[in-house]
Amino acid sequence: MHLPWCVKKCPYCDFNSHPLHGDLPAEPYIAALLRDLDEQSPLVRGRQVESIFFGGGTPSLFSGALIGNLLERFASRLDLAPDVEVTMEANPGTVERDSFRAYRDAGVNRISLGVQSFDDEALRRLGRIHDGKSVTQALASLAHAGLDNFNIDLMFGLPGQSPEEALDDVKRAIAAGPAHVSHYQLTLEPNTAFHRDPPELPDDEVCWVMQAACAEALTDAGFGQYEISAWARPGRRCAHNLNYWRYGDFLAVGAGAHGKLSDVQSGVVTRWSAPRQPRSFMGRERVFERRVLTSDDLVFEFFLNRLRLREGFSSEDFTGRTGLDWTVVSERIDVAVSKGLLACSGEQFSTTELGWRFVNDIQAMFLP
Numbered sequence: 513m514h515l516p517w518c519v520k521k522c523p524y525c526d527f528n529s530h531p532l533h534g535d536l537p538a539e540p541y542i543a544a545l546l547r548d549l550d551e552q553s554p555l556v557r558g559r560q561v562e563s564i565f566f567g568g569g570t571p572s573l574f575s576g577a578l579i580g581n582l583l584e585r586f587a588s589r590l591d592l593a594p595d596v597e598v599t600m601e602a603n604p605g606t607v608e609r610d611s612f613r614a615y616r617d618a619g620v621n622r623i624s625l626g627v628q629s630f631d632d633e634a635l636r637r638l639g640r641i642h643d644g645k646s647v648t649q650a651l652a653s654l655a656h657a658g659l660d661n662f663n664i665d666l667m668f669g670l671p672g673q674s675p676e677e678a679l680d681d682v683k684r685a686i687a688a689g690p691a692h693v694s695h696y697q698l699t700l701e702p703n704t705a706f707h708r709d710p711p712e713l714p715d716d717e718v719c720w721v722m723q724a725a726c727a728e729a730l731t732d733a734g735f736g737q738y739e740i741s742a743w744a745r746p747g748r749r750c751a752h753n754l755n756y757w758r759y760g761d762f763l764a765v766g767a768g769a770h771g772k773l774s775d776v777q778s779g780v781v782t783r784w785s786a787p788r789q790p791r792s793f794m795g796r797e798r799v800f801e802r803r804v805l806t807s808d809d810l811v812f813e814f815f816l817n818r819l820r821l822r823e824g825f826s827s828e829d830f831t832g833r834t835g836l837d838w839t840v841v842s843e844r845i846d847v848a849v850s851k852g853l854l855a856c857s858g859e860q861f862s863t864t865e866l867g868w869r870f871v872n873d874i875q876a877m878f879l880p
Contacts, residue, residue, distance in 0.1 A: 513545065513582070514766030516569040516790055519606060523639040523705035524698060528768030528788050529569045537794070538578055544794045546585055548765040548786065553589045555773055556763065561590045563597040563752035566620075572602035576614025583619040597751045599624055599663075604650040605642030612650075612657035622750075623662040624694070625650060629670060630684045637671045637711065638698075651688050661748065663692035668726060669719040670698055671711035678722040679729060686733045691748035695726060696741035740820045740871065757817045759833040767793035779835040781805045808880035810834040811841055815878040819871050824862030844877050 517532040564586065566579065579600065586592065599622040600615055612623065625647075629635050632643045654662055664685045668678040685693055697719055700707045714722070727737065735743040739757060742750065755762060764771030768788040774781045784802040787793045805813070814834050818825045827838040845861065848854040853867035853874050867874055 526701035580618030604646040
């Protein structure tokens with residue numbers, strides 16, 4: 513579920529987020545969300561919802577009471593699993609002390625905290641609205657609320673950052689006791705302020721040194737890397753993101769939200785997206801884009817997602833998720849194995865250490 517407003521647009525952000533001018537239009541936006549859900553819920557009758565993710569923007573701009581109200585409405589329309597994972601993204605600069613207790617009481621059982629760095633100067637260069645003190649306060653609030661299932665978002669390769677500073681961020685994150693760490697390199701995405709006016713970033717060799725040192729620290733601290741940018745303690749992997757990477761199905765409500773559903777009977781897989789602008793999304797004449805995925809789409813999307821995972825995939829996984837015969841891709845798989853990028857064990861395939869470093873090259877083999 514997408515809640516698209518932020519206090520301020522970060523210069524590196526290419527998500528569908530919008531600076532909030534004036535009061536939050538919570539009531540009309542929630543009404544539009546529920547309209548969205550009412551249209552989609554009949555499509556998943558008989559299927560159980562295993563996770564809910566409040567993404568943004570900055571969902572923590574919405575109060576605990578509003579989030580709780582939404583979850584109650586969801587429960588009346590969908591079959592939620594008894595242990596449904598409910599994640600909410602939050603930024604340290606928008607959460608007042610102890611407010612995490614309100615989100616916990618509302619039904620949120622997992623928090624993804626957008627820290628990005630613990631260093632004040634690095635945060636200033638990134639255009640963040642919070643500082644290191646705000647991070648400390650947010651972490652204390654999480655502990656006070658008893659929410660131990662939380663993720664810390666960290667970036668490396670920041671403007672002017674040294675390998676020692678990148679490693680210090682990871683060490684400070686580990687010391688905070690998260691269940692999960694998302695650790696990814698800053699990239700300059702099109703249609704962002706940083707892309708138009710690029711800051712000076714560490715070069716690829718320096719970023720590789722950062723990545724290797726941080727990976728070693730996370731491993732030594734008991735975190736396992738199960739996805740390119742995701743590290744988790746045992747039993748604390750993110751169920752919601754795992755579903756994406758395993759090429760599962762998902763509903764999507766909110767401005768700019770993207771959904772995907774498979775029709776088992778017909779074998780048709782459909783994607784759709786909502787209008788990106790909140791004003792358009794809340795309007796009565798909103799138009800959704802829908803398309804049925806072709807065989808080429810299915811092949812590329814499956815491997816684009818699945819190759820991000822350390823666990824690998826099987827021919828059965830491919831057929832079950834796409835409805836296509838394994839022979840459609842078997843020759844390309846054989847080439848990847850012959851190049852030492854994939855390892856084969858019976859019907860199970862996984863990236864080698866070489867393949868893990870060059871995942872993009874394997875993914876490109878499945879482009880239409």
